[in-house]
Amino acid sequence: MRTAESRTPPGPCPADLRRPGRPGERNNGEGRGRSAPRTVYRTESPVTSTERGIAAAEAHSAHNYHPLPVVVATAEGAWMTDVEGRRYLDMLAGYSALNFGHGNRRLLDAARAQLERVTLTSRAFHHDRFADFCTQLAELCGMELVLPMNTGAEAVETAVKTARKWGYQVKGVPDGRAKIVVADHNFHGRTTTIVSFSTDPEARADFGPYTPGFEIVPYGDLAAMESALDDTTVAVLLEPIQGEAGVLVPPPGYLAGVRELTRSRNVLFIADEIQSGLGRTGRTFACEHEGVVPDMYVLGKALGGGVVPVSAVVSSREVLGVFAPGEHGSTFGGNPLACAVALEVLAMLRTGEFQQQAMELGEHLHSELGLLVGGGAVDAVRGRGLWAGVDINPSRGTGREISEQLMERGVLVKDTHGATIRLAPPLVISKEDLDWGLDQLRGVLGAEG
Numbered sequence: 001m002r003t004a005e006s007r008t009p010p011g012p013c014p015a016d017l018r019r020p021g022r023p024g025e026r027n028n029g030e031g032r033g034r035s036a037p038r039t040v041y042r043t044e045s046p047v048t049s050t051e052r053g054i055a056a057a058e059a060h061s062a063h064n065y066h067p068l069p070v071v072v073a074t075a076e077g078a079w080m081t082d083v084e085g086r087r088y089l090d091m092l093a094g095y096s097a098l099n100f101g102h103g104n105r106r107l108l109d110a111a112r113a114q115l116e117r118v119t120l121t122s123r124a125f126h127h128d129r130f131a132d133f134c135t136q137l138a139e140l141c142g143m144e145l146v147l148p149m150n151t152g153a154e155a156v157e158t159a160v161k162t163a164r165k166w167g168y169q170v171k172g173v174p175d176g177r178a179k180i181v182v183a184d185h186n187f188h189g190r191t192t193t194i195v196s197f198s199t200d201p202e203a204r205a206d207f208g209p210y211t212p213g214f215e216i217v218p219y220g221d222l223a224a225m226e227s228a229l230d231d232t233t234v235a236v237l238l239e240p241i242q243g244e245a246g247v248l249v250p251p252p253g254y255l256a257g258v259r260e261l262t263r264s265r266n267v268l269f270i271a272d273e274i275q276s277g278l279g280r281t282g283r284t285f286a287c288e289h290e291g292v293v294p295d296m297y298v299l300g301k302a303l304g305g306g307v308v309p310v311s312a313v314v315s316s317r318e319v320l321g322v323f324a325p326g327e328h329g330s331t332f333g334g335n336p337l338a339c340a341v342a343l344e345v346l347a348m349l350r351t352g353e354f355q356q357q358a359m360e361l362g363e364h365l366h367s368e369l370g371l372l373v374g375g376g377a378v379d380a381v382r383g384r385g386l387w388a389g390v391d392i393n394p395s396r397g398t399g400r401e402i403s404e405q406l407m408e409r410g411v412l413v414k415d416t417h418g419a420t421i422r423l424a425p426p427l428v429i430s431k432e433d434l435d436w437g438l439d440q441l442r443g444v445l446g447a448e449g
Helices: 050-060 105-113 131-140 154-172 222-228 253-263 287-290 336-350 353-370 399-407 431-445
Strands: 072-076 079-082 087-090 145-149 177-184 212-217 231-239 268-272 294-298 311-315 378-383 389-390 414-415 419-422
Touching: 087 431, 105 336, 105 431, 131 145, 131 336, 145 154, 154 177, 154 231, 154 268, 154 294, 154 311, 212 222, 222 253, 231 253, 253 268, 253 287, 336 353, 353 378, 353 389, 353 431, 399 414, 399 419, 399 431
Parallel strands: 177 212, 177 231, 231 268, 268 294
Antiparallel strands: 072 079, 079 087, 145 311, 294 311, 378 389, 389 419, 414 419
């Protein structure tokens, strides 16, 4: 097996700067990946010191995040460069918002062209990108209607409102009694309604009173799901793979079983594919791994390519047709700039290239990670495609500690729930770069041999 120092780190750079991301070393070379060389217009960073940048942020922003101590200035492909010139391999990709890499030329060109035309009309007027966006996204999902929003949480809130309204108007549930079934360990956002059905104490504590109308069942337990469904149930809301929980993949047949239960009980199956969708798992949607088509997709993150926030609820005419003008909306939802970028995302997804890349490199990723299990450093590995949750043996440190050690070696990941780290590199990452990142993980874990 390769060791962490057994080969030259990837990415073209001067011969004397061959270790991207190491403390005190600087590299201004371009990152590798599929993006062709392009002209980049940069302004000088207002921050020149990591320490000063972090201190200013801590002094003037609410402390609702605990970022790693790095201040990013530029990025391209799968690589980031901090304010002091150190390079890092991005193995998080903005929680899958950056599936197509940093600075993707096609997406930036689409955004730049639209910036010269019109960026916002509000939904008070039509604009010339909206119909194409809705039509093409509906076609990608095999559905009929699209309700565009901006953030993932907005889209989930929209899905909840849609399901309740459908339940009252179409299914005939008595007013005020609509119930939505969700799974424990879920993550669908952090708005008041959404944290009302969270089982994460950090997300939920001190934010009551909580919104009623939800029942929580164990993730992956089909019998519990069946018991929870009754005549007032309007929807089941699930992540096909739970990302924030540690990239939890349900048992084989679970999603198909939920699909059959919901169909037989006249209940909507809502798939939150905000993190799992749009190529991440090796398919366009994670539901496809079990041949499942839900009644509703909730999409976001990669839909905007990491350039602009774009989210959407996609469903049938029967379901989304329940809305009348004035009952729901968003000033920025479906704006011209968002539609222009999302249309380019959809065009790239139609090639199948990114799904294939995620599938092929994902097999390699999981094969290599699997070799770490049982050696005392890693307890378990889960995931699909270019997405993995790695449970670190507590004897080797917490997920945060491992993440900080990887940062010192030039790799950026994110911890979750104590002892787990998540790996989700941009789908444009090269095999060479991926292998280099895995070498650094082996080095941190002392698993070089």
